[in-house]
Amino acid sequence: MKPATLNCTVLRDGHQSLAATRMSTEQMLEIAPILDTMGFSALETWGGASIDSGLRFLGEHPFDRLDTLKKLAPNTPHMMLLRGQNLVGYTHYADDVVEAFIKLSVKHGMNIFRIFDCLNDPENMRTSIRAAKEAGATAHGTICYTTSPVHNLEYFANLGRKIAEMGADGIVIKDMAGLIPPSETAALVEALKKSTNLPVWIHTHDTAGLGAGAYVAGINAGADAVDCSIAPFANGTGQPDCMRMLALLKGYDRCPVVADDFKDKLTKISEMLQPIYGSLSRFTSHKNEIVDSATLLYQVPGGMLSNFRNQLKELNIMDKFDEVMAEIPVVRKALGWIPLVTPTSQIVGSQAAFNVKFGRWKQITPQTMDVALGYYGHTPAPVDPELQAECAKRSGKEVITCRPADRIKPGMQDLRDKLAAKGLPVTDENCVIYAMFPQQLEDYYAGKKPEPPTNDNFGAPAALTTVGVSAAISGRNMKLNIMGREYDVVIEEK
Numbered sequence: 001m002k003p004a005t006l007n008c009t010v011l012r013d014g015h016q017s018l019a020a021t022r023m024s025t026e027q028m029l030e031i032a033p034i035l036d037t038m039g040f041s042a043l044e045t046w047g048g049a050s051i052d053s054g055l056r057f058l059g060e061h062p063f064d065r066l067d068t069l070k071k072l073a074p075n076t077p078h079m080m081l082l083r084g085q086n087l088v089g090y091t092h093y094a095d096d097v098v099e100a101f102i103k104l105s106v107k108h109g110m111n112i113f114r115i116f117d118c119l120n121d122p123e124n125m126r127t128s129i130r131a132a133k134e135a136g137a138t139a140h141g142t143i144c145y146t147t148s149p150v151h152n153l154e155y156f157a158n159l160g161r162k163i164a165e166m167g168a169d170g171i172v173i174k175d176m177a178g179l180i181p182p183s184e185t186a187a188l189v190e191a192l193k194k195s196t197n198l199p200v201w202i203h204t205h206d207t208a209g210l211g212a213g214a215y216v217a218g219i220n221a222g223a224d225a226v227d228c229s230i231a232p233f234a235n236g237t238g239q240p241d242c243m244r245m246l247a248l249l250k251g252y253d254r255c256p257v258v259a260d261d262f263k264d265k266l267t268k269i270s271e272m273l274q275p276i277y278g279s280l281s282r283f284t285s286h287k288n289e290i291v292d293s294a295t296l297l298y299q300v301p302g303g304m305l306s307n308f309r310n311q312l313k314e315l316n317i318m319d320k321f322d323e324v325m326a327e328i329p330v331v332r333k334a335l336g337w338i339p340l341v342t343p344t345s346q347i348v349g350s351q352a353a354f355n356v357k358f359g360r361w362k363q364i365t366p367q368t369m370d371v372a373l374g375y376y377g378h379t380p381a382p383v384d385p386e387l388q389a390e391c392a393k394r395s396g397k398e399v400i401t402c403r404p405a406d407r408i409k410p411g412m413q414d415l416r417d418k419l420a421a422k423g424l425p426v427t428d429e430n431c432v433i434y435a436m437f438p439q440q441l442e443d444y445y446a447g448k449k450p451e452p453p454t455n456d457n458f459g460a461p462a463a464l465t466t467v468g469v470s471a472a473i474s475g476r477n478m479k480l481n482i483m484g485r486e487y488d489v490v491i492e493e494k
């Protein structure tokens with residue numbers, strides 16, 4: 001069996017997890033060419049929150065970053081994280097927008113698409129897997145790891161099989177919360193290899209101190225590649241660092257084979273990253289660098305915990321932290337045991353807080369209703385029928401069972417018209433970005449200065465800062481902001 005390989009996440013998840021996605025393209029310029037010579041199987045350079053954050057906070061056009069990094073690192077495959085039908089936004093987009101986004105990304109240099117869905121509904125990955133293949137790129141079907149009574153080996157192996165049948169070139173185990181124990185990693189790798197016959201890559205976080213151990217077990221069980229980063233944008237809530245991984249894997253048959261100067265280059269990059277890390281200190285948190293076992297206790301992503309503490313403050317229920325944490329599995333169960341990943345972590349988190357604040361299901365957020373009614377796709381287990389009926393009654397919407405995007409009309413022409421009406425350059429690139437981030441793109445062209453850097457947005461120095469939830473209450477009226485959309489909610493008498 002071939003040795004395993006390393007992917008490098010420092011230009012995306014490394015700083016998304018440890019510095020609120022605030023590394024600028026300029027700060028990457030000197031590092032990218034060195035990374036390109038180190039023999040990584042992939043460089044993660046785009047996707048996830050980096051597109052939203054770069055446009056919103058750094059005033060960068062997303063495609064400019066990709067162009068620049070591709071030019072600086074032309075020899076290593078570039079990789080990005082894509083939320084299936086949600087692309088890099090927070091809702092479902094039309095198939096023609098998804099196809100255009102992927103085609104353009106490939107045109108600008110993207111090679112590997114890591115495609116996942118927040119419910120693990122393969123139907124929501126179908127269009128992006130097909131589009132990536134058609135554009136000549138590699139499509140990696142990505143499985144969100146989570147724990148629940150329905151998420152067992154058989155479930156994951158089945159899901160892998162379905163994704164493989166859609167034409168995926170590989171399978172990625174995505175453990176966004178860093179919860180997967182080494183033994184389970186090994187079992188899952190074996191099960192997926194058996195059910196799909198495809199390469200299996202692993203992406204985890206070292207939040208609870210399990211990440212590096214999970215990689216060792218996964219590689220010994222046959223995993224083909226693992227995601228690592230480079231200190232100081234590594235470890236803690238980020239990926240384990242390459243240096244540590246090589247030391248841990250030393251002596252094993254499938255230890256990655258690296259060039260003689262690999263470690264020297266790692267050391268050099270680490271030194272170059274120190275001042276960059278320092279310049280982003282407003283967004284880095286000491287807490288990120290230590291092992292946080294609380295995530296094991298609560299089984300939720302680390303970023304969600306810090307986000308929560310602030311949300312509870314806004315709702316005036318700081319003293320109810322334990323109660324809210326206990327409510328999370330209740331909400332997950334009622335919603336068919338959905339995983340906790342953007343945007344479902346925010347949806348479940350805010351609903352759990354509301355259940356504690358106002359009484360269970362007294363206030364139901366619009367997103368919770370949409371999940372319950374099928375507008376996000378198929379949940380891993382059935383939604384509680386009583387809750388579903390209640391959501392249908394309150395929202396006046398019907399339950400749907402089709403792929404949500406089947407209900408969305410083609411969008412590209414409409415986007416072109418909108419750009420023209422706003423006097424913005426009408427390019428396909430702008431269309432797909434406008435579909436997701438209209439206000440930010442307008443601000444970009446208006447030359448509006450990005451908002452001053454702060455880590456006070458919901459107090460989370462993590463990716464959640466761009467997609468948080470906040471609520472302001474006055475009397476019986478509440479202004480709710482979920483992922484940038486405002487809702488007026490009238491609080492019912494209990």
Ligand code: CO
Nearest residue numbers: 013176203204
């Ligand atoms: Co990640």
